[in-house]
Amino acid sequence: MAIDTKESKARTLSYEEWHPAERVEALAVRLVRLPSETGTPGEAAFARELVSLLKEIPYFRDNPGDIRLVDSLEGTAAQSVVATVRGSGRKALLLTGHYDTVAVENYHDLKDLCREPYALREALIESLDRPDLTPQELRAKADLASGGFLPGRGMLDMKSGLAAGIAVLDRFAGRPDRTGTLVLCCSPDEERDSRGMRALRDALPELMADMDLEPVGAINMDVTSDQGDGSEGRAVFAGTIGKLMPFALVVGKSSHASYPYEGLSAQMIAAEIVRRVEANPDLSDTGEDAVSPPPICLEARDLREVYEVTTPERTWLAFNWLYHSWRPKDLFDRFNGEVRKASEACVARLADNARRFCELSGGSAWPEPGTVRMLTFAELKAEAERQLGDRFQDALLAKQEALKGVDNPLTVSRELVIWLFDRARLSGPAIVTGFASLHYPATRLDRSHPDDAALEQTLTTVMTERGEDPSRRLIWRPYFEGISDMSFFGSPEGRSSALVAENTPADWLIDRPNPHALRCPIVNIGPWGREFHQRLERVHVGYAFEELPQILAEIGDRLLADT
Incomplete structure (x- = not known):
């Protein structure tokens, strides 16, 4: 009793x-x-x-x-x-x-x-x-x-x-x-x-x-x-x-190393994206009287496997981006904005470099680099479906099934985005953005x-009774x-976001509570x-083994009390 x-x-x-x-x-x-x-x-x-x-x-x-x-x-x-x-x-x-x-x-x-x-x-x-x-x-x-x-x-x-x-x-x-x-x-x-x-x-x-x-x-x-x-x-x-993992697949236009102004370097664009985004406090969420850490790059990969005296065509980036007050759309818009500015800056820089090289060498003018096309993952998927027609769903399911054994979400997302880019019959210069991992x-x-x-109220009571002594507060x-x-x-x-779901490559990286x-x-x-x-x-x-369990026990007893 x-x-x-x-x-x-x-x-x-x-x-x-x-x-x-x-x-x-x-x-x-x-x-x-x-x-x-x-x-x-x-x-x-x-x-x-x-x-x-x-x-x-x-x-x-x-x-x-x-x-x-x-x-x-x-x-x-x-x-x-x-x-x-x-x-x-x-x-x-x-x-x-x-x-x-x-x-x-x-x-x-x-x-x-x-x-x-x-x-x-x-x-x-x-x-x-x-x-x-x-x-x-x-x-x-x-x-x-x-x-x-x-x-x-x-x-x-x-x-x-x-x-x-x-x-x-x-x-x-x-x-x-x-x-x-x-x-x-x-x-x-x-x-x-x-x-x-x-x-x-x-x-x-x-x-x-x-x-x-x-x-x-x-x-x-x-x-x-x-x-x-x-x-x-x-x-x-x-x-x-909260955490999102925005990615950018950067597809440039390759060129022979001796003729760098005939193409547009994916590496240069990727480097500029990293420069603009990496640890940039201007991109921190500062709402609700708190500040989230800025985004950092967790993966940057040149996707070429062989050696050639040709600039690599594709580079992959993925960023860990923490937030607390934003909606996912707010973060995605900021990311896409920085990616767009980076690509525009690279196009302008390459054009200026080509002009100055022509003046230096006395050669003929190089062609202007083209505008970089930007697509979200959802737009890329829609284009691939348009190209494949009735075959699309079965082909996508087969590709996802082949990746089921891969336990690295960045690898899975990267492989799916590349596969869809090829099926969409697109070429560079272009950048695809989306989310490479589970949304927290x-x-x-x-x-x-x-x-x-x-x-x-229970927590406040417990905290008040511990007082202002720095060793107990x-x-x-x-x-x-x-x-x-x-x-x-x-x-x-x-907490669910249709935007995140439609721009996340792998079905199993979409949380469906x-x-x-x-x-x-x-x-x-x-x-x-x-x-x-x-x-x-x-x-x-001292805190983990003595004080913490005392605090948890007190909170439990107070919260669960009949009164």
Whole structure:
């Protein structure tokens, strides 16, 4: 029988008395020791290992049916784990996170130790015992030597967050007076296409209905980087950044190297596009009192495979472009505008160079370079369909099927765009633009919705009680700047974009959410550390192992309370 006295409620809120650091650190180390790089057999096996670990908690030994596995979307063998600890009432708080990690190759000579945090810490300190350290390496050496940080692949991103979530679940399960329900959701594939979370999102309506639960909020426990004292990392993120991957296939007009003015260099146009776009703060989204990082080029390729004394005809570019307040159309218009300006500048520069060379050499005038035609992917596809007629759909499906085994979205998109360009019987100079990867929508709490307002009020109460002491204070930050599963959690309302869908080459890179997806507000509160994804990836242990689980537990108890 549930205890319902003022004294029990006071004890429930006495989080200072719960000191989970030792337990959370042990869990984090266990999770790090399990390999789970995205797309590997380790990732595929991780869910079973996690279930075994969870069944060490007495509640799950007694209620094994409260742990469920959810298959991911096609292309990912790994499963999501949904672990539920039930209390009274229908209200549920979901704690979410991913268990996959990036690859381990950047540990180089220490790769065999990258999943052994304590041995790795000593080895890293030893490797940093040299006089030529960069400022970043000096900081890493001091961090590791202090004992205040622990390294390892996935220790920061994000197995410490999962460990905190498991500890909170364990604490909740041990309380006889549980009000509400706590659900831990652990998904694969966040580091690529979020195929774990997207499948989980689509499955949640049925799962929650089957358990007769009403999710009233969710907390993602992903990590943030703080190069200072942690004051920026000790944060509640009210939303997450959005991401698009605009591409440009640049098709020039080849020329013999001895006669450069007879053609138009695809390389020159591509270089000018990169110059105009790369890390340009004028292209940052600055709406809603926040600033998104500027776009950067993730791929630039000369598409010729053979050697010739001829200028290459085709170059491919893809940019990672983050945003938070724009619509996808706003971003696409900006990208196309920069591409158009770059092509016009190159045509004008080439014409001027040709004129000056003629004056210098005394030769005859060269032909003027032609105007560069610009097409969106949707326009290219329509032209290819016009050329192929009734054969188009079957040919396109066959080409997509042939690329199904390729796990790099940029490769898939590039191959499809080139294939369609050839089928459309087009020639250069021309540029095709579109989106080369999965769209990650931006999200943020909506204060006009009662669930969002209730979650925000609970968070504000917890933050206020922690006070202004810099060692304990939590701050609000508007957007989590790391691309994350948060983009796909909750309602898809207002997040789908026909423009993105019609300009994304591969069908499986277009997110098509369950129209009945649950509407549930989500924020991010996770560990902080430095250099995640890098050799010196390390988590701040005091916050991740002690404070974070206390914060999550308090939020859960307050949000799920009957009052």
